[in-house]
Amino acid sequence: MPSASALPLQQRAVAEIREDLIHGRFRPGERLSEPELASRFQTSRSPVREALVQLEHEGFLERAKTGRVYVRPLELSEAEQLFVFRGHLEGLAARLAAENMNLKDIQRLEANLAAMETAAQRGDARVAMECGAEFHRTIIDACGNRPLLECLEGLRARVSRYRYILAAIDEFSEQRVREHRSILSALAARSPATAEQAMINHVEVSSRETLHALKAFLSAPEKV
Amino acid sequence: MPSASALPLQQRAVAEIREDLIHGRFRPGERLSEPELASRFQTSRSPVREALVQLEHEGFLERAKTGRVYVRPLELSEAEQLFVFRGHLEGLAARLAAENMNLKDIQRLEANLAAMETAAQRGDARVAMECGAEFHRTIIDACGNRPLLECLEGLRARVSRYRYILAAIDEFSEQRVREHRSILSALAARSPATAEQAMINHVEVSSRETLHALKAFLSAPEKV
DNA sequence: GACTCAAAAACTGTCGACAGTATTATTTAT
DNA sequence: ATAAATAATACTGTCGACAGTTTTTGAGTC
Numbered sequence: 406m407p408s409a410s411a412l413p414l415q416q417r418a419v420a421e422i423r424e425d426l427i428h429g430r431f432r433p434g435e436r437l438s439e440p441e442l443a444s445r446f447q448t449s450r451s452p453v454r455e456a457l458v459q460l461e462h463e464g465f466l467e468r469a470k471t472g473r474v475y476v477r478p479l480e481l482s483e484a485e486q487l488f489v490f491r492g493h494l495e496g497l498a499a500r501l502a503a504e505n506m507n508l509k510d511i512q513r514l515e516a517n518l519a520a521m522e523t524a525a526q527r528g529d530a531r532v533a534m535e536c537g538a539e540f541h542r543t544i545i546d547a548c549g550n551r552p553l554l555e556c557l558e559g560l561r562a563r564v565s566r567y568r569y570i571l572a573a574i575d576e577f578s579e580q581r582v583r584e585h586r587s588i589l590s591a592l593a594a595r596s597p598a599t600a601e602q603a604m605i606n607h608v609e610v611s612s613r614e615t616l617h618a619l620k621a622f623l624s625a626p627e628k629v
Numbered sequence: 630m631p632s633a634s635a636l637p638l639q640q641r642a643v644a645e646i647r648e649d650l651i652h653g654r655f656r657p658g659e660r661l662s663e664p665e666l667a668s669r670f671q672t673s674r675s676p677v678r679e680a681l682v683q684l685e686h687e688g689f690l691e692r693a694k695t696g697r698v699y700v701r702p703l704e705l706s707e708a709e710q711l712f713v714f715r716g717h718l719e720g721l722a723a724r725l726a727a728e729n730m731n732l733k734d735i736q737r738l739e740a741n742l743a744a745m746e747t748a749a750q751r752g753d754a755r756v757a758m759e760c761g762a763e764f765h766r767t768i769i770d771a772c773g774n775r776p777l778l779e780c781l782e783g784l785r786a787r788v789s790r791y792r793y794i795l796a797a798i799d800e801f802s803e804q805r806v807r808e809h810r811s812i813l814s815a816l817a818a819r820s821p822a823t824a825e826q827a828m829i830n831h832v833e834v835s836s837r838e839t840l841h842a843l844k845a846f847l848s849a850p851e852k853v
Numbered sequence: 854g855a856c857t858c859a860a861a862a863a864c865t866g867t868c869g870a871c872a873g874t875a876t877t878a879t880t881t882a883t
Numbered sequence: 884a885t886a887a888a889t890a891a892t893a894c895t896g897t898c899g900a901c902a903g904t905t906t907t908t909g910a911g912t913c
Binding site for chain 1: 639696713775776
């Protein structure tokens with residue numbers, strides 16, 4: 406029944422499976438079986454197959470020569486490459502955003518930063534991180550470059566996979582808040598170069614942290 | 630008969646349709662019909678549908694709310710964004726490549742540059758451009774960052790679509806050769822910053838040229 | 854001739870089926 | 884028991900079919 410739900414079944418599958426991949430509910434290396442997924446969604450294999458094609462292309466899955474699909478394992482080398490790439494792109498986005506941003510965006514960032522700060526002081530890392538993600542998303546949306554935006558969104562999702570597996574929702578220091586604040590300052594001041602540098606610096610710090618945790622995880626994989 | 634050809638039918642479809650999109654054999658705005666494509670490949674619609682999902686994700690196609698698939702139109706704004714993005718990424722790739730490149734890669738670039746030069750002098754823009762593409766591909770491959778590599782490959786394909794539609798296989802000046810040469814010098818000298826700058830400059834020049842042609846094309850679309 | 858409404862044709866989303874192949878379980882031989 | 888051989892399963896790639904929509908065609912009207 407094609408008209409059962411407004412949203413094509415295939416898209417529902419993509420969104421849901423992707424969410425599970427990001428949050429580590431499908432474990433790295435695990436095999437995904439089409440019939441199994443199909444039965445989970447109460448559908449035939451067709452929508453599932455189409456969803457898997459897309460998720461493979463997004464970098465979450467890999468396909469064996471036999472056609473079987475596996476969750477891509479977490480690898481230090483991939484993480485390093487993702488972080489380098491992402492840092493550079495977020496920097497670019499910040500630079501472009503500094504030029505294009507309107508007052509409303511700036512105000513949104515300010516409100517966001519305030520929320521982030523109170524959350525951090527309160528020790529609520531969970532909320533603080535959510536504010537952080539929103540902060541970045543606002544900048545990316547404001548950069549005015551669609552291909553960059555889409556690429557960065559995909560990268561952020563792939564990086565999230567590492568974060569969630571590491572349960573790296575650990576800390577959210579005052580230092581982090583300060584980093585965000587200096588990014589916002591540069592944006593508000595319409596200083597592309599400064600904004601770019603501040604963003605690159607911020608991403609690098611955060612990357613180093615995650616990579617550190619990842620190394621520990623990969624050498625002694627606690628069964629999280 | 631799943632074992633008819635070693636290569637899954639779906640992948641053949643992706644490759645072939647993509648090639649047609651890049652070369653403008655499917656025109657911007659044109660609708661792609663699944664049954665039609667299926668009959669062209671002598672298959673059922675299943676492999677075609679899966680191929681279309683991927684090509685949509687690659688940025689070549691767009692889907693109407695009705696599910697119909699169209700070739701994405703050529704738009705000035707998209708081209709501008711693609712070029713900005715690509716320039717930045719090629720610059721990054723060059724920078725990384727300057728650090729990672731081994732002697733064999735350098736020699737390959739040198740041979741490539743020589744071929745490009747003789748082709749340019751001979752006035753064979755077609756071959757010269759192919760050398761140029763190969764030149765860039767070599768650098769991208771050498772940058773050592775897989776996500777960057779994949780992204781850049783996708784971008785180059787999308788940009789090619791503009792080039793081919795514009796039939797911008799026009800000129801290949803000595804100046805172009807010089808730009809490539811300065812990139813190579815920086816790479817051989819292991820100077821990341823210089824290589825990055827040279828690459829950015831080169832891409833910008835070439836982008837400006839294409840954008841110029843595109844503006845003319847969009848205002849007076851000759852039926853190429 | 855332009856316009857409206859209805860019948861016809863073309864399509865997409867989804868399904869269930871089948872053939873061939875890879876995996877896994879089981880049996881047999883050492 | 885261990886390993887090789889074989890039978891049983893599970894799964895992927897592809898196909899053809901059908902229902903519900905959208906688009907196109909055509910008839911009839913002003």
